[in-house]
Amino acid sequence: MSVIDAARGGVLTLLEVSSEVGEGVPILGQILALGNVIRDTIEKLHSADDKLARLITDIGRLDPIVKKFGGKKVDEDVxxxxxxxxxxCVQISQVVKKWSGKGYMKRMYNAKSYDEKFSESHQALCDCMDALQRAVIVDTNMD
Structure with a gap:
């Protein structure tokens, strides 16, 4: 099995979901683990720029949002x-991994591509967390 095949297998494992997000289903742990990988990757950089620094703050929001669902049954919308x-999280971790492997000067040389890909993924992540946080309050009345 090649490294690429193993990576694909890992992504497929991450895509498995169930209608229950309790202990038997690892989706919440997977989200938190991905958040930790993203944060750790950024923290290891010697030249993290403002975009990456802002992402660390937003990734920090994952923990309290996701943990509210532990052990709960949720409807299909949630x-x-x-x-x-x-x-x-999978998508943005791939973007962070790709760009963190490049030197600061190389990222700046390819700034337009970096800005577009990163900003789009980051905004989508924030929007999704906001929607999920609203779901905690409105849809499931857990707050």
Missing amino acids: LAKINALKLL
Whole structure:
């Protein structure tokens, strides 16, 4: 099995969801683990720019939002939001990994591509967390 095949298998595992987000279903732990990977990758950079620094703050929002769902049954709308959040975490971790592997000067040389890809992913992540936070309050009345 090649490294690429193993990575694809990992992503497919991350895409498995169920209507229950309790201990038997690892989706919440996967989201938190992805958040930790993103944060750790950024913190290891010697030249993290403002975009990456802002992402650390937003990734910090994952923990309290996601933990409110532990052990709860949720409706399909909330489950869809949780799944979308996980997919966005996968996507943004790939963007961060790609750009953190490049030197600061190289990122700036390719600034337009970096700005577009990063800003789009980051905004989508924030929007999804906001929607999920509203779901905690409105849809499930857990707050």
